[in-house]
Amino acid sequence: GMVEVNVTASSQEVYIYNCDGATVLVNGKCTALQIDKCVKTQVLFDHVIASVSVVDSKRLKMQSRQSVKSISLDKTDGAMVYLNWESRDAQIATSKCSELNVSFPVSEAEDAEWTEQPIPEQFITVISADG
Secondary structure, three states: OEEEEEOOOOOOEEEEEOOEOOEEEEEEEEEEEEEEOOEOOEEEEEEEEEEEEEEOOEEEEEEEEEEEOEEEEEOOEEEEEEOOHHHOOOEEEEEOOEEEEEEEEOOOOOOOOEEEEEEOOOOOOOOOOOO
16 A cells, blocks of 8 residues: 655654555655565655665665665665666665666756666675785
């Protein structure tokens, strides 16, 4: 089902827990947004001051409608992050995740096309003879 959360003060935090197949609309400006143990859930949010944190979730879609500066994903598989033009420079930190993608508009235009980029799961580290 669909749930609407109306934030009444920017000092409030929103915690979304154990949702399955839900759509959550977070309206207004909040300090932080936490998404924990959610499956097949969609989260649309307006403005998050500090960060969006996702933990232990699967098949998640989330979309920034206004502004977010930092997103953290931990133990999450199959997430799609949609960033609007204002949020396209958000820092995204990941740990123990797979199948992550980020999508954002290519320009500021209202009808701009969107591009999609994968977030790497694997890194190669090479230690040279020089240290």
